[in-house]
Amino acid sequence: MLNSDLAKIFYEIADILEMQHVQWKPAAYRKAARAIESLPEDVADVFKKKGVEGLKEISGVGEGLAAKIVEYLTTKRIKEYDELKKKIPRHLSILIDIPGLGPKHAELLHKKLGINNIEDLKKAIAAHKLAKLSGFGAKSEENIAKGLELFAQGTARTLLGTALPIAEALIMQIKQVKGIGNIEVAGSVRRRKETIGDIDILVTAKDPKPIMERFTHLPDVKRIMAQGPTKSSILLKNNLQVDCRVLEEKSYGAALNYFTGSKEHNIVLREIAIKKGFKLSEYGLFNRKTNAFVAGRTEEEVYKKLGLPYIPPELRENAGEIEAARQGKLPVLVEEKDLKGDLHMHTTYSDGNNSTEEMIKAAIARGYEYIAITDHSPSVHIAHGMTEKRLVKQLAEIEKLQKKYKDITILAGSEVDILPNGSMDYSDKILKRLDWVIGSVHSAFKMPRDKMTRRICKAMENPYVRVIGHPSGRLMGKREPYDVDMKAVFQMAKKTGTFLEIDSQPPRLDLKDVHIRAAIDAGVTLVIDSDAHDVNQLRFISLGLMTARRGWATKKDIANCLPLDKFLKLKK
Ligand SMILES: [Zn+2]
């Protein structure tokens, strides 16, 4: 949990330094921030085990930044950060977090309209004061209003990629109490929803007291919201609320079902129960006449008594899963072990943290049969997109590395920009030399719907483009998806045999669950990619996999579930 706190400080330092027009340092801070937030191990544990040398093994962390981390671990502060914060006015530090409002505009709003905080900004927008201000206008007022909305959503809900590791860490800590039977996270985290409101943890134990004690005294508790004999709520330091309930073994399955939801799914289950002469609650399934206990120990037995097979939590949205279960037509959902490769990752050739060789070694360690190395094309300046010359150099390096690492097949690829007119950022001549081409939109996001649809469809008609990366372009909490006719995209993907990607970066999860299901229904084949920018981000692929499961995907819907020989045969 500390990792995300520390990364946040590093990102903020980078922002402030950038405002002061400091060169290089912001990029260095951001690189380290990304490596730290991707780290599977708590940075404090790394320091405990291996000292400063261990910290320096983190990509982007040299002597100077390692010292900052040690300072934070030992004093809970970073002096440079405190001093930088003093230098920038408070209104700026609040306003620059709003998507679409950079430091320059924030300063202007402060000077011209006296806007100091979010409330001021809301009022000014309501009175259309920005629209009349030179340098702004109606369009940019609208964008900032949208940014405010996104900001509010982002602070109200937490990304699955943030919440899940926190839930797992909390469970590990609570598990240390003796006498625990079952322990599991319920709620939307268990359903793997892309964002979650709070975390629900269910536990079985004979004596709830020590569990409630441990739970309310976890190291990251900011405030105890409620403490009872079998149920307590805490607020973590990062403002996430967590509830913990201790249950009897006998009703654990019924409670897990009840607290996993969704509400809509549970309503239908209760109706089925009534029709069968039962009553279903968080305590179990009971005979309606005699009140005798019928089932409740496991979810499986509850579903069975209702005449249904077990329904995986990811499907419990009352979106047709109960009918499918009744008819024996539930999909056999794709699993992590089915993934044979990862087809989207970056290296230091563009904006990744690790070398090509380091990424290959990390992929081998994950047991993949194949990967694609896919750095950015030249148009993405911000991500150090590669010129054709540098790409050719990387191709030669990959060829050499392939000879050295025979256990894995390395596809030489690229994530190539789809330019606003739908043409590709590299010439066909160079695309032809690549084993794997991802076409992605990284610019001109605000095109009208028909133009954006044509742009993406045209890219799919290019014979070398194998897959469309993050097809909707959304960044949850930061950027809306671009306006595109997904149905038309699915049709063109089917027609041209182009894959669509499920990008696993935590704020992306793009395609999202409902789009995945619609794409599969339209006959489109998908790929699940990590889009890793660091060796430690390869594991993000599990988030994309969870999203695929929410989209009813089976392993035959996912191209990178195929073994290498069959995958290579999937030519366009
Ligand atoms: Zn991209």
Ligand SMILES: [Zn+2]
């Ligand atoms: Zn990428």
